């Protein structure tokens with residue numbers, strides 16, 4: 263039996279099994295197996311597709327990367343054309359985006375690479391077509407921009423979400439608050455910081471680990487509401503990516519105002535019309551906001567800072583991270599930094615590598 267058959271058999275069994283307290287552990291085990299087989303399938307696909315000329319890979323460049331995901335003809339190329347400096351040809355028929363055209367969005371001094379993924383992410387979890395390579399690229403994203411057609415049903419969104427979910431991409435959520443460490447000896451030790459309220463119980467943890475052939479491990483569950491799915495994600499943490507997602511509903515020119523209003527009220531959502539140029543500023547603002555980047559202006563000693571060419575780092579970065587973004591070895595030469603701006607207690611403040619900088623701080627770096 264091939265992996266795809268095994269996956270289908272498990273999916274069929276899950277569909278047949280009634281969901282209730284008595285079947286919870288059995289279903290949990292099936293989900294654990296499913297996660298394992300799906301992983302095998304992706305790995306198998308990755309190793310067999312190497313070397314071919316039709317591979318899909320885009321070099322990462324700029325300060326951050328966002329990927330566009332959506333069904334064919336929802337307007338991904340049109341959106342890319344509107345917000346980036348790359349011109350992409352839009353033909354008036356389906357399946358136009360055969361290879362990826364990365365565009366660059368320049369905003370607030372940052373360069374954000376936007377990659378239009380071929381519209382074939384669906385089916386990827388079943389090992390179909392180039393979807394797998396598309397998934398591999400999606401994993402490297404700092405932000406997923408899911409482009410949806412406002413004139414179509416919510417099914418498009420649900421099915422894309424399910425596809426991403428199946429390949430281990432988690433949208434707009436944080437990793438489960440569960441500590442898990444494999445050990446050499448000592449058996450499986452499970453500790454809950456509060457009595458479990460969710461589907462994850464000590465018995466469920468032990469059953470799953472047994473199925474994964476893990477006989478010695480420490481598990482500390484810090485979230486009383488943790489589910490079996492959460493723990494499966496923790497066991498498979500190497501293959502899970504937690505990525506922000508912005509939902510962009512295009513073609514609002516073709517639906518009613520009430521419909522637009524309803525869509526716009528959903529969280530992490532912008533509504534646009536690429537054809538009429540509506541909502542383009544909102545999309546750019548939201549992309550910038552969701553990427554959570556900070557601009558830092560560097561200043562040479564005795565000279566006023568220039569505010570046109572910031573260094574762009576992730577919010578919450580330290581002076582050490584900033585040094586790294588200047589040059590890999592810069593940290594070794596670093597002596598101290600002077601910082602002006604909201605992160606400084608007084609201006610300027612003399613700081614070391616661990617000082618956390620704020621958006622729009624001005625920094626002078628001193629070397630040995």
Ligand SMILES: Nc1nc2c(ncn2[C@@H]2O[C@H](COP(=O)(O)OP(=O)(O)OP(=O)(O)O)[C@@H](O)[C@H]2O)c(=O)[nH]1
Pocket residue numbers: 332333334335336337338339340341352353354355356357358359360380381512513514515516534535536537538
């Ligand atoms: N009504 C309307 N049509 C639009 C809008 N934006 C794009 N379209 C049309 O939708 C069709 C598809 O647009 P594309 O930008 O090629 O879509 P795509 O998602 O890149 O398509 P693929 O390359 O097939 O993946 C074209 O015929 C566009 O003219 C819009 O805002 N409103």
